[in-house]
Amino acid sequence: MTDTLLETSSASNSETAIPARREVVTAIPGPKSQALHERRTKVVPPGVHSTLPVYIERASGAILRDVDGNSFIDLGAGIGVTTVGHSRETVVNAAKAQLDSFLHTLFTITPYESYVRVAELLAEHTPGDHEKHTVLVNSGAEAVENGVKIARKYTGRRGVAVLEHAYHGRTNLTMAMNYKAAPYATGFGPLAGDVFHAPSSYPYRDGLSGAAAAARTIGYLEKHVGATDLAALVVEPIQGEGGFQTPAEGYLPALQEWATKNGVVLIADEIQSGMGRTGRYFASEHFGLVPDLLLSAKGIAAGLPLPRSPAVPRSWTPPSPVDSAGPSAATPSPPRRRSPCSSSSSRTASSRRASASDGP
Numbered sequence: 001m002t003d004t005l006l007e008t009s010s011a012s013n014s015e016t017a018i019p020a021r022r023e024v025v026t027a028i029p030g031p032k033s034q035a036l037h038e039r040r041t042k043v044v045p046p047g048v049h050s051t052l053p054v055y056i057e058r059a060s061g062a063i064l065r066d067v068d069g070n071s072f073i074d075l076g077a078g079i080g081v082t083t084v085g086h087s088r089e090t091v092v093n094a095a096k097a098q099l100d101s102f103l104h105t106l107f108t109i110t111p112y113e114s115y116v117r118v119a120e121l122l123a124e125h126t127p128g129d130h131e132k133h134t135v136l137v138n139s140g141a142e143a144v145e146n147g148v149k150i151a152r153k154y155t156g157r158r159g160v161a162v163l164e165h166a167y168h169g170r171t172n173l174t175m176a177m178n179y180k181a182a183p184y185a186t187g188f189g190p191l192a193g194d195v196f197h198a199p200s201s202y203p204y205r206d207g208l209s210g211a212a213a214a215a216r217t218i219g220y221l222e223k224h225v226g227a228t229d230l231a232a233l234v235v236e237p238i239q240g241e242g243g244f245q246t247p248a249e250g251y252l253p254a255l256q257e258w259a260t261k262n263g264v265v266l267i268a269d270e271i272q273s274g275m276g277r278t279g280r281y282f283a284s285e286h287f288g289l290v291p292d293l294l295l296s297a298k299g300i301a302a303g304l305p306l307p308r309s310p311a312v313p314r315s316w317t318p319p320s321p322v323d324s325a326g327p328s329a330a331t332p333s334p335p336r337r338r339s340p341c342s343s344s345s346s347r348t349a350s351s352r353r354a355s356a357s358d359g360p
């Protein structure tokens with residue numbers, strides 16, 4: 001089988017590669033970018049903010065070339081999306097091959113092999129050696145929403161616990177799950193209910209050991225929510241938007257142990273920390289964490305929409321087939337213990353307030 005997903009060439013497309021150097025040849029933004037910006041202000045709402053309004057014409061590897069001929073090192077990387085670089089030859093070839101074959105059938109009507117292959121690869125590379133199942137959806141936030149839906153259906157409980165400094169997306173439920181109200185949720189209420197923000201492990205500031213921080217998180221949840229009312233505990237194994245926070249050693253395993261003991265589904269949001277971003281496929285691996293559900297997106301498809309969420313809790317009997325999935329979702333089936341989920345790395349360009357457009 002030709003498996004474009006596994007080719008290992010490190011090359012950018014040699015025909016379209018841009019010299020790997022920073023080169024500034026005009027004022028920033030240059031005249032063509034300024035003209036485009038003028039056009040944009042007439043048709044794109046100000047809530048869709050751009051950090052650096054230079055308009056990109058081409059990109060390769062880690063270099064962006066703008067319409068005025070300036071080259072920049074892309075430190076933005078689509079916020080953790082272009083992990084293997086821009087226009088990597090294997091990615092471009094796989095996309096072209098897919099365009100030549102077909103664009104859409106809807107897997108839940110007429111399935112196709114590549115969905116199965118992605119699920120196989122995720123089963124292979126996500127933490128744990130149990131049987132795993134993957135659901136593909138459309139974005140990171142949608143993966144989070146589906147993770148919560150799966151956990152609620154499975155447990156029959158409503159509560160969702162998240163951690164301080166967390167970021168999970170910009171949909172209604174995920175806005176409620178974020179730590180920061182501004183810029184993500186301010187003015188956009190009412191937000192989804194049954195979401196509880198617990199203290200996390202922030203060793204740089206709190207100086208607590210993993211065990212002490214876990215005791216604080218667990219104590220908070222038991223007191224303010226009650227374990228029996230909790231469907232899920234959602235953690236970013238290494239927090240992204242929260243300031244690239246690595247928890248103290250032992251913190252996540254202690255939460256995992258508590259969650260398992262209390263029938264709470266532990267969901268690892270690896271949308272930003274996964275796909276090699278921390279030196280392993282998934283950040284969970286650094287802590288020996290085997291989550292019940294793992295959410296992946298961003299770097300998984302190098303900028304193309306390919307969301308997924310594998311995972312599924314121990315002795316899980318799935319809800320009815322598509323209950324937990326969107327239009328492109330699959331049917332999760334009963335795994336032995338846990339599996340992952342993920343979601344696409346495409347960014348949603350929904351209309352946002354100017355102040356709401358910073359961050360991921």
Ligand SMILES: Cc1ncc(COP(=O)(O)O)c(C=O)c1O
Nearest residue numbers: 139140141167168169271272360
């Ligand atoms: C940890 C985490 N979860 C969820 C999301 C939401 O993903 P998306 O922007 O694809 O909806 C992000 C995006 O930055 C993220 O960093």
